[in-house]
Amino acid sequence: MSALQQTIQPGWNIVGQEHAIDLLRRTLAVQQVRHAYLFTGPDHIGKALLAHRFAQTLLCTGGPDPHVAPEAPCNACLSCRKVLHGNHPDLHIIAKPPDKQFIVIEQIRSLQSDSARKTMEGRRNVFIIQGAHEMNLQAANCLLKTLEEPEPDVVLLLTAPDPGQLLPTILSRVQQISLHLLTAAQIKAALEKTWSVDTGEAALIAALAAGRVGWAVQAVEDEDLLIERRTQLETLATLPGAGNVQRFEIAQRLSADPEKTRAILELWLLWWRDMVLVAHQCLDLTVNVDMRHMLEQQAAIVGMRECERMVHAVLDTMEALDQNVNTRAALEVLMLDVPKIKM
Numbered sequence: 001m002s003a004l005q006q007t008i009q010p011g012w013n014i015v016g017q018e019h020a021i022d023l024l025r026r027t028l029a030v031q032q033v034r035h036a037y038l039f040t041g042p043d044h045i046g047k048a049l050l051a052h053r054f055a056q057t058l059l060c061t062g063g064p065d066p067h068v069a070p071e072a073p074c075n076a077c078l079s080c081r082k083v084l085h086g087n088h089p090d091l092h093i094i095a096k097p098p099d100k101q102f103i104v105i106e107q108i109r110s111l112q113s114d115s116a117r118k119t120m121e122g123r124r125n126v127f128i129i130q131g132a133h134e135m136n137l138q139a140a141n142c143l144l145k146t147l148e149e150p151e152p153d154v155v156l157l158l159t160a161p162d163p164g165q166l167l168p169t170i171l172s173r174v175q176q177i178s179l180h181l182l183t184a185a186q187i188k189a190a191l192e193k194t195w196s197v198d199t200g201e202a203a204l205i206a207a208l209a210a211g212r213v214g215w216a217v218q219a220v221e222d223e224d225l226l227i228e229r230r231t232q233l234e235t236l237a238t239l240p241g242a243g244n245v246q247r248f249e250i251a252q253r254l255s256a257d258p259e260k261t262r263a264i265l266e267l268w269l270l271w272w273r274d275m276v277l278v279a280h281q282c283l284d285l286t287v288n289v290d291m292r293h294m295l296e297q298q299a300a301i302v303g304m305r306e307c308e309r310m311v312h313a314v315l316d317t318m319e320a321l322d323q324n325v326n327t328r329a330a331l332e333v334l335m336l337d338v339p340k341i342k343m
């Protein structure tokens, strides 16, 4: 069951991010919707979901006046149902195609021709550019023209992890809304209430989610995610004792699926961050609550300074991959960075 299919009651149906929803509600109440918004924040915290909900509200015809967008989606009108089913003709989603490195100029040109025509059903043409930081320079410059001279009924909703990844000229023409990580308590409560997860499992998943509610929902929906996580972390824990040949083999294996590489690096980042916390005697703050024994053993062997160095090494690798460095080469460098310890 996906988060979108959960919707049955009127309302935004989003866990947390009250500050962002309040701001959008106020905008809708005074009917002063801007032409472009940018939702920023870490992966898996609901940027795309919030953009979808806002789009749904803009197109909803179930409010007190069917000609005016309500402050929250009714989730019942035909327009809402079409958005929820992904087939509203006035909602257009743009994202990096799986076989491409970037969002390319042709996609933005097609956005421009779609935005120039009349809306099919709704009062607005809404475009969601998911992962706007993945536009190449040509595409970004092309989008700028639309932002400079927007059609009156067009609303653009961009999402990106960090505003710094977009051109300043784009940033100056969008309203930025930053989303925050949730607390473990918020995630645990949502898992219990909305997804009917039992208390023990909800507590574990909420801790592992490290504030990312989207990750928590994925873990509930896909049991393999937790098994895969454990396998990946156990591999990681063997690395300090591994020789170069074994390290290169692991790099080769992990790079075979570049789509997965980022998720694995996120796991590693949290692992090494936990190791730093353990080395600083802050075991209670660790995310990997079910593997604390292993964290303690490893941190004692590896040492505080090396743990801190590895956090930076993983972050550097993530940044390199964002800039389209060869995945295998980047992982090989990272493997060699892992401290060598006689286990």
Ligand SMILES: [Zn+2]
Residues within 6 Å of the ligand: 059, 060, 061, 062, 063, 073, 074, 075, 076, 077, 078, 079, 080, 081
């Ligand atoms: Zn509606």
